Amino acid sequence: MAPGGPGMRTGWRRRAATAIFAVALAAVAAPASAQPRETLTIGVSQFPSTLHPAIDPEVIKAYALGFALRPISANDKDWKNTCLQCTELPSLTNGMVRFEGKGMAVTVTLRPGLRWGDGTPVTAQDLALVWKVGNDPASGFAEMAYWQRIDRVEVVDTLTAVMHFREPWTQFDQLPTLLPTHLEGPVAEAATAPGEYGRKSLYVRAPTTPGLYNGPYLITQYDSATQIIVLEPNPYWGGPKPGFRRIVLRSIGNTAALQANLQSGDVDFAPGDAPSLTLDQVLQLRRQFPARWTYLFRPALGYEHIDLNLDNPILADARVRRALLLAVDRQVLAKKLSDGLQMAAVSFVHPLEPMYDASVPASPHDPARARALLAEAGWHPGADGICRNARGERLALDFRTTAGNRVRELAQLVLKDQWKAVGVEALIRNEPARTLFGETLRQRAFTGMAMYAWSTPIGYPPRQTLASDHVPTEANNYGGSNYMNFRNARMDAAIAVAETDLDPGHQKAAWAEMQRIYAEDLPVLPLFFRTEAYVLPTWLKGVEPTGHSAYSSLWAEQWRAE
Numbered sequence: 001m002a003p004g005g006p007g008m009r010t011g012w013r014r015r016a017a018t019a020i021f022a023v024a025l026a027a028v029a030a031p032a033s034a035q036p037r038e039t040l041t042i043g044v045s046q047f048p049s050t051l052h053p054a055i056d057p058e059v060i061k062a063y064a065l066g067f068a069l070r071p072i073s074a075n076d077k078d079w080k081n082t083c084l085q086c087t088e089l090p091s092l093t094n095g096m097v098r099f100e101g102k103g104m105a106v107t108v109t110l111r112p113g114l115r116w117g118d119g120t121p122v123t124a125q126d127l128a129l130v131w132k133v134g135n136d137p138a139s140g141f142a143e144m145a146y147w148q149r150i151d152r153v154e155v156v157d158t159l160t161a162v163m164h165f166r167e168p169w170t171q172f173d174q175l176p177t178l179l180p181t182h183l184e185g186p187v188a189e190a191a192t193a194p195g196e197y198g199r200k201s202l203y204v205r206a207p208t209t210p211g212l213y214n215g216p217y218l219i220t221q222y223d224s225a226t227q228i229i230v231l232e233p234n235p236y237w238g239g240p241k242p243g244f245r246r247i248v249l250r251s252i253g254n255t256a257a258l259q260a261n262l263q264s265g266d267v268d269f270a271p272g273d274a275p276s277l278t279l280d281q282v283l284q285l286r287r288q289f290p291a292r293w294t295y296l297f298r299p300a301l302g303y304e305h306i307d308l309n310l311d312n313p314i315l316a317d318a319r320v321r322r323a324l325l326l327a328v329d330r331q332v333l334a335k336k337l338s339d340g341l342q343m344a345a346v347s348f349v350h351p352l353e354p355m356y357d358a359s360v361p362a363s364p365h366d367p368a369r370a371r372a373l374l375a376e377a378g379w380h381p382g383a384d385g386i387c388r389n390a391r392g393e394r395l396a397l398d399f400r401t402t403a404g405n406r407v408r409e410l411a412q413l414v415l416k417d418q419w420k421a422v423g424v425e426a427l428i429r430n431e432p433a434r435t436l437f438g439e440t441l442r443q444r445a446f447t448g449m450a451m452y453a454w455s456t457p458i459g460y461p462p463r464q465t466l467a468s469d470h471v472p473t474e475a476n477n478y479g480g481s482n483y484m485n486f487r488n489a490r491m492d493a494a495i496a497v498a499e500t501d502l503d504p505g506h507q508k509a510a511w512a513e514m515q516r517i518y519a520e521d522l523p524v525l526p527l528f529f530r531t532e533a534y535v536l537p538t539w540l541k542g543v544e545p546t547g548h549s550a551y552s553s554l555w556a557e558q559w560r561a562e
Contacts, residue, residue, distance in 0.1 A: 037539065037561035038245040043258050043267030045405060046275040047227045047251040049438035051212075051219065052203035053177045054134065057142045057464075057481060058437050059302075059455050059549075063274035064249055065177075066553030067231050068117075068213040072108060072127075072175030074550035075458050081173055084554070085122070085214070087111055089173045097172055103151065103165045106172045110159040115236035116180050117210035117218045124161035126178040128153040129185055131163070138194035140477035143464050146176075149499075168500045170507065171460060183211050195477040210234075216242045216557035224434075227251035243542070243560040253432060254404040255281060262535060269540060272296065272532030273551045275433065278407030279338045282533035294536040297341065298545040301350050301458070302530035304342075304411075307441070307450045308523060310485045314397065315448065319377040321522040325363045326370035327422040333414055334528050337407050345526035347515045348454065348462060355459060355511035360519050370422040379423065387423035396425040398448035400440065403430035408451060411527070442478045444471075444485065453530065455549040461498040462514065466523070468492050486523035 048061035053069055072085045083089055087109045090096035096107040114122035133139050134147030141147065149169060154162040165172070183202055191197035202209050207222045216237045221230035229249040233242045250267060252258040259281050261267040270277040277285075286295050308315045308324075315321060330344035346362045349355055374380075379387035379395050387395035399416070401408040409430070416426040426449070431440060440446050454465060464470050468487040470480030490513065497510035518524070532545055542558040 039248060040244045040246070040540065040559070040561070041248045041250055041266070041268045042274075042276075043262055043270050044249055044251050044274050044276050045253055045255050045258055046402065046433040046437075047224060047229075047253075049434050050201075050204045051207040051222065052198065052201050053179075054130070054141045054143070055139075055198045055201075055479075056438060056442060058433075059273075059453070060251075060275050060433070062455075062549065063271070063551045063553050064219075064229055066215075066551045067217040067247060067556045068215045068219050068234070069177060070215045070554065071177040071550075072110070073173065074554055075546070075548060076550070076555075077544045077546045077552075079458055079546075079548065083111075085111055085114055085178075086175060089175075091173065099168070100164070102167055104168050104172065106163045106165065106169075107156075108161050108163065108175060112159060113238050114214060115238070116182075117213045117234050117236060119236050120180065120182050120211055121158070122178065122214055123158050123181070124155045125181045127161045127163075127176075128155055129181045129188065130176055130179045133179065133184070133188045133197060136197070137476050137479070138191075138197075139188075140195055140198040140479050142479055142481060144476065144479045145463050145467070145469060168502055170499055170502060171457075174457060174460070178214070180211050180214075183209065194474075198477070216240075217247060227253070237557070240557045242557050247556070255406040259285070268537050269543075270535040271543075271552065272298065272534040272545060273300070274553075275402075275405070277533065277535060278405065279341060279531060279533045280407055280410075282535055283339055283341075285535060292538075294534075294538050294540070296532075296534040296536065296543075296545055298532045298534075298547045299343070299350075299352065300530045300532045300545075300547040301353070301455060301549065302532070303345060303348055303350070303454045303456075304451070304527045304530060305345070305348070305454065306525040306527065307446075307452075307483050308525065309444065309446055309448060309450075309483075310523060311444075312397070312447055314395065317377050318521065319373045320379070320395075321525075322363070323370040323373040323377075323422065324419065324424065325522060325525050326366045326373070327418050327424065328415060328525065328527075329365040329418060330527060331365070333411060336414060337411060337528075338531065341531045342528045343531075344528050347518050347526060348465075348524070349511065349515055350529050353459060355508065357512040357515045359512070360515045363519070367418075367422050374423060381423045385420065385423060386425045394425060395423060396427055398446060399426040399428050399451070400436060400446050400449070401430055401451040402433040402436055404432070411451065441481075441483045442472055444483055446483075449525075450483065451527075457549050461495050463495050463499065466491055466514070466518070467495050484523040486521070488517060488521060488523075491517045491521075 046060040049056050070084045073083050076082050090106050098105050131147055131153040134141045149166055151164045151166050187200050188197050210218050217231035218234045220232045231247040310316050334342045334344050378389050382388045412428055419426050465481045471482045471485050472478040472480050494510045494513040539561050541560050541562050
């Protein structure tokens with residue numbers, strides 16, 4: 001058949017028809033696959049007890065609020081303090097900080113155009129309200145001392161306020177989160193009984209009220225029954241347009257179930273700076289699915305430790321506390337939990353922090369010395385290997401952590417075995433995170449040991465966790481986070497210097513003193529510093545881990561699906 005005859009033309013028509021059908025089929029399928037991703041589902045393992053930013057501090061709460069409620073300033077991914085809602089950070093050189101009498105005056109100037117989620121302007125009155133509520137010992141604010149060291153907040157104009165400190169304050173440029181005067185002001189004004197403000201705050205009673213938030217997203221659903229928080233764009237946000245129409249925080253308390261939800265696609269993203277997947281789970285996923293997700297790892301200030309209730313007569317004996325630490329092989333613990341990626345801790349100060357003191361002695365793993373100290377304290381092994389005192393009482397201690405967190409529960413088993421080897425019985429009694437952080441720790445209802453993590457700002461003095469005046473009690477409405485009831489006059493004095501003395505040499509000496517006292521008295525058993533491990537879908541861009549307590553969610557308007 002000659003080229004171009006009828007047979008050739010028929011074959012061409014068939015091929016053309018096939019091609020047209022394929023193009024048509026692709027056109028039908030294309031819109032679904034090409035549609036922009038409008039929802040980001042984030043899997044976490046805890047749910048916040050409330051959403052009040054200054055009461056009951058929790059990592060999961062701070063992470064969730066990062067999308068919706070911005071502080072005036074925060075440290076960024078490079079650990080540099082930056083303005084989020086101010087025009088300029090106050091300093092001695094720019095004249096926004098000046099000494100007056102025995103104290104200092106710090107000027108705060110808010111950016112123009114800031115609005116709460118209901119359109120109400122953000123003003124200097126909102127800063128004055130935070131001071132008023134925080135200065136009330138009955139409010140239940142976790143960080144009471146910060147606000148109580150401020151004598152008054154002077155509102156100069158709509159966007160300018162001056163905080164008049166009674167004494168110098170070394171963290172003067174770490175500026176706080178505001179409260180909306182038009183909503184929280186009447187609640188605070190009406191509160192008369194201890195704790196009443198915290199109970200009646202709209203952050204507790206009506207947390208989806210738009211005007212509570214000033215960030216790029218608003219919290220439009222907060223459901224403790226389904227353990228879901230939904231965020232949607234704030235129409236009054238003046239910064240870069242958020243990249244998602246919905247962000248869903250889905251709490252799955254069991255980390256194994258959380259991993260299964262990530263693998264099934266029901267969850268898109270497991271963040272390393274919120275309670276989520278454990279490091280060992282992320283390492284396992286990377287081995288199994290190296291190309292399915294993007295994996296990020298960052299050394300962080302998150303400090304895993306064990307609080308000791310010093311009201312317990314057993315733990316009141318420093319020899320017992322020392323024995324508990326000597327019995328722990330932290331290097332083995334870090335290796336078992338993280339393939340060695342997490343750093344064993346000597347104190348509460350991370351080696352990457354400028355105030356870290358390398359001369360503070362570590363307590364090496366020494367079971368023989370641990371047994372000797374227990375014997376010196378009157379505890380001798382019984383027939384079953386568990387120590388008993390002269391009255392025949394067993395050396396048994398409650399040991400609690402967040403139920404369902406696989407890495408912590410594995411750590412408990414390792415620690416239980418290591419303590420049993422020296423004659424100490426650990427009685428594991430875990431609780432849901434919401435109960436542990438909402439009631440047990442805050443009301444100091446645990447009787448022995450509690451394992452969890454602290455996450456603090458860079459270089460921030462540890463008054464909230466280690467000062468005598470921050471022991472939660474009924475009198476202060478359980479404010480503060482010194483859950484151990486640790487009271488040490490030397491520690492209090494060193495914290496005061498770290499807070500108030502602007503001389504760098506004096507600050508360095510005070511921080512060294514705090515670390516020595518901590519290592520000597522052991523109100524807390526140091527375990528390790530975390531490495532944050534993130535599992536991101538390959539299409540999610542813009543997430544920048546920080547490694548500290550100003551979480552990545554504070555810059556969520558930069559997140560995009562690509």
